[in-house]
Amino acid sequence: MIFHLTLIFACQLAGELLKAGLDLPVPGPVIGMVILFAGLVVRGGIPDGLAKVGDAFLGNLSLLFVPAGVGVMLHIALIGEQALAITLALIGSTLATIAVTALVMSFLGRGGQAEKTDG
Amino acid sequence: MGEGLRDIWVYLAASPLLALTLTLAAYQTGFWIYRKGRLNPLLNPVLIAVVVLVAILIVTDTSYATYFEGAQFVHFLLGPATVALALPLYRQIERVRKSALAITVSLLAGSLTAIASAVGIAWAFGASDEILVSLAPKSVTAPVAMGISEQLGGLPSLTAVLVILTGILGAALGPLLLNLLRVKDMAARGLAIGTASHGIGTARALQVSEVAGAFSGLAMGLNALATAILLPLLWNWLL
Numbered sequence: 001m002i003f004h005l006t007l008i009f010a011c012q013l014a015g016e017l018l019k020a021g022l023d024l025p026v027p028g029p030v031i032g033m034v035i036l037f038a039g040l041v042v043r044g045g046i047p048d049g050l051a052k053v054g055d056a057f058l059g060n061l062s063l064l065f066v067p068a069g070v071g072v073m074l075h076i077a078l079i080g081e082q083a084l085a086i087t088l089a090l091i092g093s094t095l096a097t098i099a100v101t102a103l104v105m106s107f108l109g110r111g112g113q114a115e116k117t118d119g
Numbered sequence: 120m121g122e123g124l125r126d127i128w129v130y131l132a133a134s135p136l137l138a139l140t141l142t143l144a145a146y147q148t149g150f151w152i153y154r155k156g157r158l159n160p161l162l163n164p165v166l167i168a169v170v171v172l173v174a175i176l177i178v179t180d181t182s183y184a185t186y187f188e189g190a191q192f193v194h195f196l197l198g199p200a201t202v203a204l205a206l207p208l209y210r211q212i213e214r215v216r217k218s219a220l221a222i223t224v225s226l227l228a229g230s231l232t233a234i235a236s237a238v239g240i241a242w243a244f245g246a247s248d249e250i251l252v253s254l255a256p257k258s259v260t261a262p263v264a265m266g267i268s269e270q271l272g273g274l275p276s277l278t279a280v281l282v283i284l285t286g287i288l289g290a291a292l293g294p295l296l297l298n299l300l301r302v303k304d305m306a307a308r309g310l311a312i313g314t315a316s317h318g319i320g321t322a323r324a325l326q327v328s329e330v331a332g333a334f335s336g337l338a339m340g341l342n343a344l345a346t347a348i349l350l351p352l353l354w355n356w357l358l
Contacts, residue, residue, distance in 0.1 A: 030343065072279070
C-alpha cells in the first residue's frame, strides 16, 4: 500500500517538476495524472494495490474540496455584488454545454451506426 | 461561556485538530442528510458541509486562516487525488478506442462551449476579471478546476464553490434538458452530463444507467485534461 501511495505522490512530484522545468501552463497534478495514465497503458493494467489506494482517494474525493469551499467566506461580498452575472452564467453555460455535447455526440454516433448497418 | 470553557476553546482553536475534526464531522453530517434525502442532487454533501462550517466560523469569530491551518491536511490530498483520476480514465480505455473520433469532437465542442458560454454570459452582465477567471473552469472536476483558477489569477475557493454549484445544476437539470432534446443514446447522455457537470453529474448518471455513468466518468476525466490544456492557452491568447 505504501509503495502505491509513494507511486502516486511520485507522479505528482514529477508533474510539478515538469511544470516548473518546462514552464507548462497545466497544473502539476494533472501532468502527474497523465504520467500515471501513460504508465498504466505501458503496463497494460492496474495493479491491485494501486487500485485500492487510488479508489480510496476517489471514493472520498468530494470531502477533499470542503476546506477550499469554506474559503468562499472570504469572497461573500464579491459574490453578492455580482450574483446576477454568476447565477446566469452558471445556469446558461451548464445547459449550453450539455446540449452541445449531447447533440454533437448523438449526431456523430448515429453516423457511426449508419456506417455499420450499411457495411 | 465560563472562564474555564473559554480557556479550553482558546486552546483547541489554536490546534489543527479542531478544524480537522470539524471538517470531517461537517462532511459526515452533509453526507448523512444527502443519503436521507435519497441522493437528491440539491442536498449535495459538500455544499451542506461548507454552509455548516462557514456558519460555525462566523458565529465563533474564527478566521479562515486559522481554520485552514487544520483543514490544510485534507486540502493537501487534492493533489494525489487528481493523479488518481488516471484510474477511472484507464478503465474506460476500450470505450475510447471504439469511438475515439466522436468522443474527441463532442468533448472538445462541449469543453469550449463550457468555457466560452460561462465567460461570455458573465462578461455580458458585467462580472469582474477575477470572477471571469474563477468561472471559466467551472465544468471541470474541483481539484483540477482550482489548480487552473489559481494559475490564471482567479480565486480557487470561489472556483470550488462554482464547480459544486455547476455539478448540482447539471445533475438536476441535465436529464430534463436531454429528454427535451430527445437524446436517447445513453453514451451521448453520459458524455454530455460528465462534460458539463463532472463528478456530481457522473454520480447522477450512474444511478440511471451503467453506460451513461461510464461515459460520464470518461467525459469528466477528458474534460479536466482538455480544459487544463486549452484554458491557459486561450486565456494568454485573449489577454
